[in-house]
Amino acid sequence: MSKTTQGSTPEAMSSSGKTRRSLLTASAATGLGLSLAAAPVFAQQKAQYRLRMQSFLGPGWSEWDELIPRYAARVKEMTDGRVEITAYPPGALVPTFEMLDAVGRRIIDIGFGAQLYWRGRFPFAQWSWGVPFALNGVDEYEYLWWEAGMLEFVRERFAKAGVHLIAPIYSDEWGSTISTKPIRRLTDFQGLKIRSGGVGGELWKEFGASIVTLPGEELYTGLATGVLDGANWGSPYGNIATKLQEVAKFYTGPSILTSDAEDLFINKANYDKMPRDVQMALEVSARSFALERYAYSKGKSAEAFGQLRDAGVEIIVLPPEDIQTMKDKIAELVPKMAGDDADSQAALDMIYKVRDLFAQRPAGF
Numbered sequence: 001m002s003k004t005t006q007g008s009t010p011e012a013m014s015s016s017g018k019t020r021r022s023l024l025t026a027s028a029a030t031g032l033g034l035s036l037a038a039a040p041v042f043a044q045q046k047a048q049y050r051l052r053m054q055s056f057l058g059p060g061w062s063e064w065d066e067l068i069p070r071y072a073a074r075v076k077e078m079t080d081g082r083v084e085i086t087a088y089p090p091g092a093l094v095p096t097f098e099m100l101d102a103v104g105r106r107i108i109d110i111g112f113g114a115q116l117y118w119r120g121r122f123p124f125a126q127w128s129w130g131v132p133f134a135l136n137g138v139d140e141y142e143y144l145w146w147e148a149g150m151l152e153f154v155r156e157r158f159a160k161a162g163v164h165l166i167a168p169i170y171s172d173e174w175g176s177t178i179s180t181k182p183i184r185r186l187t188d189f190q191g192l193k194i195r196s197g198g199v200g201g202e203l204w205k206e207f208g209a210s211i212v213t214l215p216g217e218e219l220y221t222g223l224a225t226g227v228l229d230g231a232n233w234g235s236p237y238g239n240i241a242t243k244l245q246e247v248a249k250f251y252t253g254p255s256i257l258t259s260d261a262e263d264l265f266i267n268k269a270n271y272d273k274m275p276r277d278v279q280m281a282l283e284v285s286a287r288s289f290a291l292e293r294y295a296y297s298k299g300k301s302a303e304a305f306g307q308l309r310d311a312g313v314e315i316i317v318l319p320p321e322d323i324q325t326m327k328d329k330i331a332e333l334v335p336k337m338a339g340d341d342a343d344s345q346a347a348l349d350m351i352y353k354v355r356d357l358f359a360q361r362p363a364g365f
Contacts, residue, residue, distance in 0.1 A: 179230030
């Protein structure tokens with residue numbers, strides 16, 4: 001991030017400025033004696049903060065095409081032009097899985113990734129990302145992060161890496177598997193190479209799969225070349241956005257998460273130097289982005305099933321007894337994976353308290 005030190009051409013006038021100039025021009029033409037020189041010019045301030053943001057979602061995703069530009073425009077408007085965010089696609093500046101470190105080292109200013117990606121440095125991040133079958137929908141995630149303490153918890157720990165978490169960004173469902181071979185029962189995972197991570201990966205390993213770690217931008221090629229037999233890649237819409245239906249013709253559910261926590265984060269030293277109103281613009285805009293991302297993806301995922309079927313993809317739902325087996329296995333795996341890591345224990349405690357809180361409310365009330 002750098003402050004502007006040289007002069008630059010002012011931004012184009014706002015729509016209100018254009019309207020007023022038009023009125024003044026019309027007045028002069030009718031002999032009211034007002035010159036164009038007297039027309040006021042309304043312009044945003046010069047950008048003081050030019051921020052480079054790398055996203056783990058790129059071209060083909062509506063998040064990249066519509067929501068990220070909307071976020072950048074909102075921040076610019078709220079700061080009266082003082083902040084300009086330029087977005088870069090996956091891998092353009094640094095490898096996707098290195099974004100957290102790159103932001104901490106000021107190689108890039110803002111990263112848009114997923115909590116799960118940072119579990120190597122912060123083991124708790126696989127739980128703050130999401131615990132299968134624990135929470136139901138974005139309202140419960142919102143409560144966990146903004147009311148029950150998860151935001152402060154993660155910010156405090158990310159600060160050790162020189163990073164400030166602006167806000168969680170919510171996806172919709174995660175954990176369904178798109179594959180080149182049919183998976184009709186859990187036993188069909190035996191011998192398959194599945195791109196997954198965290199507790200999802202550990203779950204499929206229980207049924208004989210081998211787990212491959214690849215960033216999203218490499219999944220299409222991985223499935224097309226046989227490096228992968230299947231992949232967990234976000235929601236139904238996420239698979240369509242990456243065009244995985246072209247190379248994988250089987251889609252097995254249900255998802256094991258109703259939502260997961262992606263994240264938007266910035267270099268902490270630079271953030272701490274910003275005026276409070278700029279900090280708030282980044283945060284408030286990010287929280288809007290989070291809810292827009294979830295709602296938008298839910299709608300796109302509903303549409304995705306028609307697109308999957310049109311592409312010849314078979315939709316498979318595991319039988320109820322296999323779904324219960326997954327739930328039982330997750331209950332065994334989570335404490336084993338968390339071990340004696342204090343931060344993992346603390347994160348899980350928060351999540352389970354929120355789960356139990358909402359479980360008190362009878363369905364339909």
